[in-house]
Amino acid sequence: MSRRSYGQFCGLVRAAELVAERWALLIVRDLLVSPKRYTDLLNGLPGIPTNVLAARLKQLEEGGVVRRRLDDRAVLYELTEYGQELEAAVLALGRWGARMLTEPAPDEVVTPDSMVMAFRSTFRPEAAQGLTASFEVRLGEIALHVHVEDGEAHVDAGAAPAPDLVIETGPAIKALMAGELTPAEARANGSVRLTGDPRLLDRFAALFRI
Amino acid sequence: MSRRSYGQFCGLVRAAELVAERWALLIVRDLLVSPKRYTDLLNGLPGIPTNVLAARLKQLEEGGVVRRRLDDRAVLYELTEYGQELEAAVLALGRWGARMLTEPAPDEVVTPDSMVMAFRSTFRPEAAQGLTASFEVRLGEIALHVHVEDGEAHVDAGAAPAPDLVIETGPAIKALMAGELTPAEARANGSVRLTGDPRLLDRFAALFRI
DNA sequence: CGGGATCCCTTAGGATACTG
DNA sequence: CAGTATCCTAAGGGATCCCG
Numbered sequence: 001m002s003r004r005s006y007g008q009f010c011g012l013v014r015a016a017e018l019v020a021e022r023w024a025l026l027i028v029r030d031l032l033v034s035p036k037r038y039t040d041l042l043n044g045l046p047g048i049p050t051n052v053l054a055a056r057l058k059q060l061e062e063g064g065v066v067r068r069r070l071d072d073r074a075v076l077y078e079l080t081e082y083g084q085e086l087e088a089a090v091l092a093l094g095r096w097g098a099r100m101l102t103e104p105a106p107d108e109v110v111t112p113d114s115m116v117m118a119f120r121s122t123f124r125p126e127a128a129q130g131l132t133a134s135f136e137v138r139l140g141e142i143a144l145h146v147h148v149e150d151g152e153a154h155v156d157a158g159a160a161p162a163p164d165l166v167i168e169t170g171p172a173i174k175a176l177m178a179g180e181l182t183p184a185e186a187r188a189n190g191s192v193r194l195t196g197d198p199r200l201l202d203r204f205a206a207l208f209r210i
Numbered sequence: 211m212s213r214r215s216y217g218q219f220c221g222l223v224r225a226a227e228l229v230a231e232r233w234a235l236l237i238v239r240d241l242l243v244s245p246k247r248y249t250d251l252l253n254g255l256p257g258i259p260t261n262v263l264a265a266r267l268k269q270l271e272e273g274g275v276v277r278r279r280l281d282d283r284a285v286l287y288e289l290t291e292y293g294q295e296l297e298a299a300v301l302a303l304g305r306w307g308a309r310m311l312t313e314p315a316p317d318e319v320v321t322p323d324s325m326v327m328a329f330r331s332t333f334r335p336e337a338a339q340g341l342t343a344s345f346e347v348r349l350g351e352i353a354l355h356v357h358v359e360d361g362e363a364h365v366d367a368g369a370a371p372a373p374d375l376v377i378e379t380g381p382a383i384k385a386l387m388a389g390e391l392t393p394a395e396a397r398a399n400g401s402v403r404l405t406g407d408p409r410l411l412d413r414f415a416a417l418f419r420i
Numbered sequence: 421c422g423g424g425a426t427c428c429c430t431t432a433g434g435a436t437a438c439t440g
Numbered sequence: 441c442a443g444t445a446t447c448c449t450a451a452g453g454g455a456t457c458c459c460g
Contacts (some may be wrong), residue, residue: 004451007257007317010307010324011331011420012239018307020230021454029222038423047217049453054424064310076422082309089302090222096299097228098275099219099292107217114220121221165241210221214432234431248442259434264443285442 018063019086023048024056025093028079032087033113033157044113075115075143091121098122112142114159119146119155119184122177122208128153135204136163139170148207165196167204178210181194225299228273233258234266235300237289238289241276242297243367245288245322254321280405284412301331308332308420314381322367324354329356329365332418336347345414346373349380358417377414 004021006013019025023045030044041053046110057077060066065083069076079086094117099128104110106158115137128151135146136159145160146153160166175181186192194201214231216414229235233255240246244378251263267287270276279286289296290377304327314320325347338361345356346369355370356363370376382401384393393415396402404411 006233007319008236008249008313008316008324009314009320010304011306011311011328012235012304012324013307014310015303018310019303020232020235022230023216025222025226025230026216026218039421047453049455050424051426051454052452056452071338085309086306089299089306093225093229094220094222096221096296097225099295100219100224100228101219104219108219109217110219114218114222118221133330136239156337161425200417252442257434259436260443261435261445262433265432 002127013196015089018065019061021056021059023052024060025090027053027060027081028058028065029090029094029117030111030113031077031079031083032090033116035069035076037074037076041077044111046109046111057113065131080090088115090117094118095210101174101210110139110142115139115142116144116155116157119144119208120153123155123208124207124209125151125155127203127206127209131203131207133164133200133203134162135200136160136166136170137173138166139173146204146207150190152197153207162203165194165198167201167202168195176205177208204206222296228270228275229296231266231269232271233262235303237263237266237270238275239300239304239327240321240323241287241289241293243326245279245286247286254323256319256321271355276381278417284334300327304328304331305420311384311420316398320349320352322354325349326354326365326367328387329354330363331416332409332420333363333365334419335361335363337413337416337419341413341417343374343410343413344370344372345410346376347383348376348378349383356414356417363417370401373406375404375408375410375414377411378403378405384420386415387418 004130005017014112019028026045027041030041042050043050058068067078067080069078083101098118128148132149136144137144143159144155144157145163169192172181172186175188176183183201185203215227234253237251240251252258252260267276270277274290277288277290279288308328338358342359343367347354347356353369354365354367354372356365379402382391382396386393386396393411397411
């Protein structure tokens with residue numbers, strides 16, 4: 001038995017050996033958003049040592065979680081089908097952890113992929129009934145888009161093609177999602193700026209809940 | 211920012227910092243089964259160094275996951291309400307990891323609490339409709355009991371008070387739960403031994419599915 | 421420039437012994 | 441029983457270097 005193994009025949013132990021290693025869950029998180037190149041992963045995970053990224057990718061590949069693919073003369077890392085099935089567990093963990101969040105520490109950053117997963121994990125299908133709309137959310141440099149249709153949401157990185165509402169905001173987005181700030185208050189105190197149909201902000205705020 | 215922090219303001223990162231440390235998920239798993247004393251945790255997690263257990267418990271306590279309680283002149287560790295809300299995520303991870311399990315390696319052990327969580331994570335409520343029954347499962351030294359009622363299951367460590375069916379088995383239980391072995395085959399080849407109402411074995415096998 | 425490998429140093433974690 | 445204390449190894453952090 002490997003030195004890093006826990007020596008138990010147990011599903012949770014297998015999962016822990018694969019994804020509870022340092023940085024592994026964050027690599028999986030970013031790959032759940034989209035397949036990426038080595039350098040994209042490095043950039044999306046500020047602070048990860050390059051040797052650790054290489055080692056994790058190798059282990060995740062051996063574990064059947066990640067696949068290395070050659071695409072257009074570049075190396076692409078993507079989740080296998082088995083890896084994608086981690087989504088439910090990752091979303092559950094993210095939801096749980098988000099309840100602990102208060103304010104960002106001064107040295108803490110927000111990455112585009114972490115925002116995408118934050119929205120995915122807090123989406124409430126029941127609030128999307130009868131709504132078809134496209135949103136773009138901007139936090140500083142970060143842009144992501146939310147498309148809602150048929151009670152389903154698709155959240156991805158980047159700008160939306162033709163958003164019904166563009167929401168420019170900042171850290172206050174967390175208060176809005178936690179219900180500590182109403183949409184009306186957010187507009188009034190300037191913590192969100194809207195472009196498009198402003199009535200959609202209420203619907204948007206109901207869609208996601210920490 | 212602590213050296214072990216990931217420096218991101220993100221729910222998943224917070225969760226990872228708390229429970230993706232080495233051994234932390236297994237400590238949580240065992241505490242999800244029942245509150246325990248320090249020595250019980252040591253015994254239930256073969257191979258954990260005592261200093262690591264002490265360090266983890268301290269961190270989990272600081273993180274609001276675990277509470278240290280004095281009970282009857284002994285120290286009891288138990289999950290806080292917040293810690294108990296990890297159950298959904300832990301079960302999801304355990305289910306995911308269980309799909310990777312093939313055979314136990316020669317040096318891998320099975321602990322009572324890992325079995326309890328395996329049953330909890332694979333329970334299918336739809337298979338329990340209209341069933342009220344009490345089972346005891348024995349694997350070598352390990353005994354656990356399953357009580358099914360109103361489409362809900364309660365799985366806990368230890369023998370059942372008055373089981374309708376006692377199932378003595380071995381590693382074959384995993385094949386049975388994975389659907390690789392039918393109840394009839396399991397009885398025929400001797401990989402399960404029954405005491406009580408043998409017709410309940412079919413129901414039992416349907417209740418849990420990897 | 422993308423995709424790593426290598427180096428050095430620090431620290432967490434494993435093994436075991438010991439104590440209030 | 442509930443942990444410290446200690447020693448040692450291996451993994452992780454940080455920077456740089458290398459190769460196609």
